[in-house]
Amino acid sequence: MRKLTMPELNRLSVSEYHNVKKLPVIVVLDNIRSLANVGSFFRTADAFRIEALYLCGITACPPHREIHKTALGADESVNWRYFETTTKACENLKADNYRIFAVEQIENSIMLDNFEAPEKSAYIFGNEVDGVDDAVLPYCEQAIEIPQTGTKHSLNVSVSGGIVMYHIFNNLCKFLK
Numbered sequence: 001m002r003k004l005t006m007p008e009l010n011r012l013s014v015s016e017y018h019n020v021k022k023l024p025v026i027v028v029l030d031n032i033r034s035l036a037n038v039g040s041f042f043r044t045a046d047a048f049r050i051e052a053l054y055l056c057g058i059t060a061c062p063p064h065r066e067i068h069k070t071a072l073g074a075d076e077s078v079n080w081r082y083f084e085t086t087t088k089a090c091e092n093l094k095a096d097n098y099r100i101f102a103v104e105q106i107e108n109s110i111m112l113d114n115f116e117a118p119e120k121s122a123y124i125f126g127n128e129v130d131g132v133d134d135a136v137l138p139y140c141e142q143a144i145e146i147p148q149t150g151t152k153h154s155l156n157v158s159v160s161g162g163i164v165m166y167h168i169f170n171n172l173c174k175f176l177k
Helices: 014-019 035-047 065-071 086-095 157-176
Strands: 023-030 050-056 080-083 099-103 121-125 142-145
Touching: 023 035, 023 086, 023 157, 035 050, 035 065, 035 157, 050 086, 080 086, 086 099, 086 121, 099 157, 121 157
Parallel strands: 023 050, 023 121, 050 080, 099 121, 099 142
Antiparallel strands: none
16 A cells, blocks of 8 residues: 555646536535634535635635635635625525525434435535524525434534535536536
8 A cells, every 4th residue: 555646646736726617516604713614615625626615704715824724725726705694695696596505403404315416506504603594594495414323413514514515526526527
């Protein structure tokens, strides 16, 4: 067994990344407090070629040293937009015909392993303490929940982001070809 070298990984440059096809998916960060979590979302969005991140409310935006430190440069490759409120982001998404889903533990949520990601969809990840803002829920057609069987009731928001983005990537990677 041997680790692959960087040239063997055959990664895209930032300019190449900007020009390749992305998944028709927007990830919305609803008032995320931690700069490390924001950076982690950038890095994961880059890995799965997510179309864009929408940063809302108190969510910090690049350029920022702490975001860059966790993102490892993905804050320069992934497209992003800032919205003053998550509801404004949702209104924008609806106008662009995106289907919106909350990632939240909520009544009648669908478990992630039973969820088929549609094309042109958006996924809202909520604040580390309060979750997805109640004012945003009416914009969502469904809530997706990550199955958990331990003693805790939640996962770190960036860990949840990685799990959900990987699932969506598996559902939609055919669009990258």
